[in-house]
Amino acid sequence: MDAVNNGQEVCLPMTDIATVSNAEATASAVEAARRGEGVAVLVPCYNEAPTIARVVADFRAALPEATIYVYDNNSSDGTASIARDRGAIVRHESRQGKGNVVRQMFRDIDADYYIMVDGDDTYPAESARELLAPLMDGSADMTVGDRLSNGSYGEENDRAFHGFGNNLVRWLIKAIYGYGFDDVMTGYRAFTRSFVKTMPVLSTGFQIETEISIHAVDKGWRVVDVPIEYRDRPEGSESKLSTFGDGAKVLMAITSLCKDYRPFVFFGLFALVFFVLGLVVGLPVVYEFFQTSYVTKFPSALLAVGLVCCGMLSITAATILDTVAKAHRKQWELEVYRVMKDQSN
Numbered sequence: 001m002d003a004v005n006n007g008q009e010v011c012l013p014m015t016d017i018a019t020v021s022n023a024e025a026t027a028s029a030v031e032a033a034r035r036g037e038g039v040a041v042l043v044p045c046y047n048e049a050p051t052i053a054r055v056v057a058d059f060r061a062a063l064p065e066a067t068i069y070v071y072d073n074n075s076s077d078g079t080a081s082i083a084r085d086r087g088a089i090v091r092h093e094s095r096q097g098k099g100n101v102v103r104q105m106f107r108d109i110d111a112d113y114y115i116m117v118d119g120d121d122t123y124p125a126e127s128a129r130e131l132l133a134p135l136m137d138g139s140a141d142m143t144v145g146d147r148l149s150n151g152s153y154g155e156e157n158d159r160a161f162h163g164f165g166n167n168l169v170r171w172l173i174k175a176i177y178g179y180g181f182d183d184v185m186t187g188y189r190a191f192t193r194s195f196v197k198t199m200p201v202l203s204t205g206f207q208i209e210t211e212i213s214i215h216a217v218d219k220g221w222r223v224v225d226v227p228i229e230y231r232d233r234p235e236g237s238e239s240k241l242s243t244f245g246d247g248a249k250v251l252m253a254i255t256s257l258c259k260d261y262r263p264f265v266f267f268g269l270f271a272l273v274f275f276v277l278g279l280v281v282g283l284p285v286v287y288e289f290f291q292t293s294y295v296t297k298f299p300s301a302l303l304a305v306g307l308v309c310c311g312m313l314s315i316t317a318a319t320i321l322d323t324v325a326k327a328h329r330k331q332w333e334l335e336v337y338r339v340m341k342d343q344s345n
Contacts (some may be wrong), residue, residue: 036066037111099203145188263321274311
């Protein structure tokens with residue numbers, strides 16, 4: 001089995017591979033991972049010169065054997081140079097947007113475990129081991145750094161509507177997918193290799209956190225929320241998040257992913273609306289016919305028939321696309337088996 005150790009691939013002897021029947025090797029592997037062996041710390045950055053040095057230093061102290069990758073997204077303030085001077089491996093992504101950066105990081109980096117964290121120094125590196133622990137003991141495939149449960153985000157963050165937006169997205173995901181995240185918009189997460197290598201990143205911007213969360217729930221990955229202490233950006237560091245602009249993009253992403261992952265729900269809602277409107281428009285026509293044996297409201301009758309036909313078409317589309325989505329999910333499951341098998345070899 002190959003592991004990443006400061007950018008170097010290390011081949012472990014078969015006797016050292018952690019298995020259920022080899023408790024000593026398992027304990028050794030867990031302890032090595034807690035030191036950062038086989039762990040990749042992924043830091044997407046855009047103009048984070050005031051904070052990136054401390055982020056790299058803190059994660060180097062928390063996980064001394066981890067490999068820290070800083071992906072610079074067209075920064076103009078020397079972020080890349082500062083990160084490189086602090087010992088991080090710096091790479092560049094020319095396509096603007098956090099989603100584009102995350103997509104390239106997931107493609108490029110091979111590791112046993114991944115930690116993804118923003119470069120704004122708002123997330124504590126000392127919580128990295130707590131995020132990794134559920135992955136290492138096999139109880140989670142993704143862990144989420146939860147800023148909300150302990151109230152630290154509300155105390156530190158004074159930007160209007162951010163809390164409301166987070167709660168709205170959490171409610172929508174709960175309503176559509178049945179899973180309630182404690183914090184869906186956090187930029188601090190940890191993943192297993194199988195999660196990262198089977199995650200199709202489609203977002204280009206800040207919708208990426210929502211996309212990752214929905215993907216995890218839809219595909220049945222095990223998710224664990226880990227409370228962390230959030231701290232606001234230090235003086236001189238500015239947020240790139242647009243409350244309303246990026247918020248609208250997140251809502252559009254939820255809608256698009258619902259269409260892709262839950263087409264029966266998505267088109268079924270349209271069908272329900274069409275049927276209800278058809279009844280509202282058509283019932284007076286039917287009532288008139290039974291009372292007089294005549295139909296005088298021809299426009300209403302035609303509109304009602306059209307609405308019901310649209311409802312029937314929506315149900316047909318929902319059924320067909322739901323079958324297609326299930327076929328894609330089966331193919332994805334087979335791909336996960338392949339990735340997990342390659343990882344164990």
